[in-house]
Amino acid sequence: MSVSHHPDPQLTQAILTALEDLVKVVAQLRSPEGGCPWDLQQTPESLIPYVIEEAYEVVAAIQSGDQKAIVEELGDLLLQVVLQAQIAQDEAQFTLAEVAQGISEKLIRRHPHVFGDLPVENLEQIHRNWEAIKAAEKGQSPDNPPPLSQKVAEYPRKLPPLLATLKLSQKAAAAGLEWDCIEDVWAKFHEELEEFQAALATEDKAHQQAELGDLLFTLVNLARWYDLDPSQAIQGTNHRFIQRLEKMEELVSGSLTEYSGAELDQMWQQAKAQLGH
Known part of the structure; x- marks a missing residue:
């Protein structure tokens, strides 16, 4: 299905031209003939720290409100996308075109209320539809969902620790693993605090680490109850x-x-x- 709304044609052409220029620059940097030795040496794995660093710098720029900094940091992050795609293309794995096409198709597929004729009444319904479509993409049936542990196992692997903890907490609460009231959450916090203090009185570092983790996990749950972002x-x-x-x-x-x-x-x-x- 085609997208019905388009930006200004001149702006679209300017964007496409700028992206094409960027792709050419990165391709030259990666060229065995006259390219940059550093860029030629990079692998998808070696660039992981830069992907993470640039993403955080984008966030910092957005929070600062500095438009010039936002443009610059978004450019640095875009470079990481193009560079990863160029390395993959050099290895005959995939291209930037496949990356762009894939995300376009996903957005259209997951927004049937925009690109199709599915009626929606509120944001909650949009979210349910999104989750159902995601499950279908993975070959999962809404009537036979995977175990909760399987659904949340990806969070610690893919996300920063605090964000992973918040996601785990949210999914567990949605599945019914939730306290009855905020007083119960506070009671759990004080319980974990006492257990952490008791662990510190020992010389067992592994036990101390475990209790500190439990305390932090409960603190993130408190943040969730108060609608705060840890x-x-x-x-x-x-x-x-x-x-x-x-x-x-x-x-x-x-x-x-x-x-x-x-x-x-x-x-x-x-x-x-x-x-x-």
């Missing part, structure tokens, strides 16, 4: 910590290591007050 929360804390550290360094001459703990705490509170958080 990844955004810790990212915000990291950002505020750096801001306060910068402010402290503005208040002193020399290194922070030259000051006592009490002096550093006083400067920390002063920096916190000046920043307003």
Whole structure:
């Protein structure tokens, strides 16, 4: 089925021309004749850290609201897509065209309310349809879904730990593995906190790690109950910590290591007050 809405033809042509130029540049970088030794040395696996790093930098740019930075970081991330596709093409595996065509077909297939004639009444129905289509794509029947453990096993493998934990928590709750009220979640948190403190009194590092994990898992569940994003929360804390550290360094001459703990705490509170958080 064809898409009924198209952007301005001149803009479309400009986009296609720019993408074609990028593909040519990457192809030259990967060319055995006159290409870049670094690019020629790369493999899909060696580029994994760059894919992750660029994705995080896109997020940081979006959060900053700096349009110039967003354009630049999206370009860096797009480069990783094109480079992965070029390496695959060099190995006669797949091409960028297949990547683009595949995602276009998927979007059309998963939006029958837009590209078909399926009526929908609300976002919840759209979500149910999306999940049903995904299951059908995997050869799964809505009447005989796979075990929950199988459905969620991909999260720890594919996602950052905090996001994976939130996804696991959401899927488990949707399947009925949920507390009756927020007081029960808080009780579980205090239970896990006591178990972690008890583990710290031992010399068993593996046990300490396990109890710390249980405590963090429960804390993520608390965040879910309060409709908070734990990844955004810790990212915000990291950002505020750096801001306060910068402010402290503005208040002193020399290194922070030259000051006592009490002096550093006083400067920390002063920096916190000046920043307003």
